[in-house]
Amino acid sequence: MEVTRTIPVKLDVPAERHDDLHRTIKQFNHACNYTVQHGRNEEGYLILNKSTIHDHVYYDLRDETDLPANLCIRAYSKAVEAMKSTVADWKKGNSRPLPRFDKPSAVYDKRTLTINDRSATLSTINGRVAVDYVLGDYQQSYLDDNDYEKRMGTLHYREDEDAFYLHIVIKKEVEARNGDRVLGVDLNLKNVAVTSTGSFYDGGELLWGQNHYFRVRRSLQHKGTRSAKQVLRRLSGRETRFVLNRLHTISRRIVEEADAHDCSYIAVEELTHIRERMDNRDDQVKRQLHNWAFRELQEMLAYKAAEYGIRVEEIPPAYTSQSCSKCGHQSNTNRNSETGWFECTECGYEADGDYNAAKNIGRKLLTLPEGKRPSGLGDSHLALKSGTLNGNGEYTAYDASSSDQESTDKPTTSVVGR
Numbered sequence: 142m143e144v145t146r147t148i149p150v151k152l153d154v155p156a157e158r159h160d161d162l163h164r165t166i167k168q169f170n171h172a173c174n175y176t177v178q179h180g181r182n183e184e185g186y187l188i189l190n191k192s193t194i195h196d197h198v199y200y201d202l203r204d205e206t207d208l209p210a211n212l213c214i215r216a217y218s219k220a221v222e223a224m225k226s227t228v229a230d231w232k233k234g235n236s237r238p239l240p241r242f243d244k245p246s247a248v249y250d251k252r253t254l255t256i257n258d259r260s261a262t263l264s265t266i267n268g269r270v271a272v273d274y275v276l277g278d279y280q281q282s283y284l285d286d287n288d289y290e291k292r293m294g295t296l297h298y299r300e301d302e303d304a305f306y307l308h309i310v311i312k313k314e315v316e317a318r319n320g321d322r323v324l325g326v327d328l329n330l331k332n333v334a335v336t337s338t339g340s341f342y343d344g345g346e347l348l349w350g351q352n353h354y355f356r357v358r359r360s361l362q363h364k365g366t367r368s369a370k371q372v373l374r375r376l377s378g379r380e381t382r383f384v385l386n387r388l389h390t391i392s393r394r395i396v397e398e399a400d401a402h403d404c405s406y407i408a409v410e411e412l413t414h415i416r417e418r419m420d421n422r423d424d425q426v427k428r429q430l431h432n433w434a435f436r437e438l439q440e441m442l443a444y445k446a447a448e449y450g451i452r453v454e455e456i457p458p459a460y461t462s463q464s465c466s467k468c469g470h471q472s473n474t475n476r477n478s479e480t481g482w483f484e485c486t487e488c489g490y491e492a493d494g495d496y497n498a499a500k501n502i503g504r505k506l507l508t509l510p511e512g513k514r515p516s517g518l519g520d521s522h523l524a525l526k527s528g529t530l531n532g533n534g535e536y537t538a539y540d541a542s543s544s545d546q547e548s549t550d551k552p553t554t555s556v557v558g559r
Contacts, residue, residue: 144447145312148283149297151275152261152305158270162305165265166298168206169247172216175205177224177239180217187224194221207266211252219248245298256291256309258284263296263307272305288313301379318450320405321521322529325503326395326442327461327495328409328435331481333391335495337503339526340398342391385437392441400449402524406515407446408506409439410458454515456505465490466500469534500525507532 154162176198180188188194194217202213223240230237253264259276262269276284283289289311297306325337334342362369399407412435443453462483464471470487476494477484483494503523506514507530522529528538 142315142317142447142450142452143312144315145310145444146283146289146448148280148309148311150280150284150307150309152307153273153275154270154305155272158265159305161265161267161270162263162296163245163298164267165208165212166245166247166296168208168266169212169216170242170245172202172206172208172213173220173223173240173242175202176217176220177241180220180224187228189221189225189228191218191221209253209264209266211250212247212264215248215250215253245300247296248293249296250293254294254307256294261294261307272307274307283311284309286311286313315447315450317452318405320403321519322402322404322524323406323408323503323506323518323521324395324399324402324404324524325408325499325501325506327499327502328438329495329498332495333388333438334395335493335499336395336398337496337500338398338402338524339496340395341493341496342394388438388441392438392445395442396445396449396451399446399451399524404524405451406506406518406521407442407451407453408456408503409442409453410461410502411455412436412439452515454506456502456509461501461505462494462498464501466492466497466504467534500530504530504532504534 176194179198179201180194181197182188182193188197195214198217199213202208202216203210206213208216220240220242223242227237227240249263255262260271260273262271274280274284284291290313292310292312294310295308297308298304299306323337327335329335332341332343395407439453439455446453460471463473463475465475465483465485465488467490468485468488470485472486475483475485476497481494482491483497484491500523506518507521507523520531522531522537525536528536530536
């Protein structure tokens with residue numbers, strides 16, 4: 142299985158070349174937007190084939206900008222990928238505007254970027270720019286790993302830091318882990334994540350931060366001054382990094398937990414229409430859900446797990462929060478919507494609702510019918526705190542001192558998402 146990582150590296154750019162990078166990014170975005178506006182065939186449909194769109198916009202982009210040829214190609218390629226995503230949403234009946242490129246970034250490949258161990262050179266509208274890296278231990282550990290191939294990168298400018306960053310994409314092959322043990326993970330608002338082994342990743346700090354940034358952003362928007370708008374742009378970058386930093390920490394700890402329990406799979410819910418499924422809340426929660434990075438967390442889980450040879454599998458979400466993980470009884474009265482507590486009306490089993498859902502998510506992967514089960518997932522088992530369950534609900538303790546599921550399968554771990 143292929144492991145892909147993106148490593149953000151701060152750049153030490155010579156002062157006299159800052160303007161070249163700024164102008165290159167600006168013209169790159171213009172080329173992307175020009176492609177969206179003019180990349181249509183004679184019938185007026187968007188052109189989603191890169192070979193076809195080359196003939197429609199490439200020579201115009203060379204005239205419209207000072208970009209080198211290969212950066213023009215990267216620009217229309219980026220635009221086509223964004224248009225494909227938009228059209229896919231349209232086909233699903235979702236309303237979505239055409240893509241617009243305003244963020245200060247530009248995509249580079251091997252023809253426009255040379256990546257060295259401690260430096261790089263980038264094509265610009267004014268020849269090549271040589272830059273040095275400002276490395277921390279995290280970045281250095283990946284760049285010095287010879288198993289990774291350095292493929293391409295994206296140049297970013299962070300206005301709040303007045304600094305350029307190169308997000309370097311690296312790839313390597315990892316052998317998929319053998320075994321059939323599964324870790325179930327439930328994602329939610331109050332608890333960012335809860336695992337079938339009883340670990341709770343509290344979302345309180347993350348929600349506090351998002352509410353804090355929301356209040357500050359609303360105050361600045363009411364002012365409407367030029368300086369307030371400048372602060373808003375800087376604030377957006379800080380908020381994004383605040384959220385991503387915590388999601389990185391949470392996803393890493395979940396993967397480490399899966400590794401510690403010798404799991405080969407992590408089961409999560411499909412995220413299609415997740416906001417609609419949670420849309421019976423008040424306005425504040427709806428806003429939090431709108432800003433909530435469910436997809437980002439799952440993507441982080443997937444690529445971090447891949448480094449261990451662990452696969453992340455999505456399962457259908459139906460009834461995972463309403464079904465009893467002990468007896469299987471399903472009812473919408475099993476879970477208290479106000480407190481989130483689960484109490485089975487059939488067998489009386491009680492547990493935190495998210496914890497109960499995490500076990501159901503894991504078991505659902507075990508019981509998928511042939512043809513829908515991941516290849517290699519045989520007689521699989523769900524990892525619990527002190528043992529495992531198979532698809533038939535039969536419990537096996539990790540050691541002789543563990544007696545049964547009822548007495549040992551209790552969530553005791555609470556991990557704050559810092």
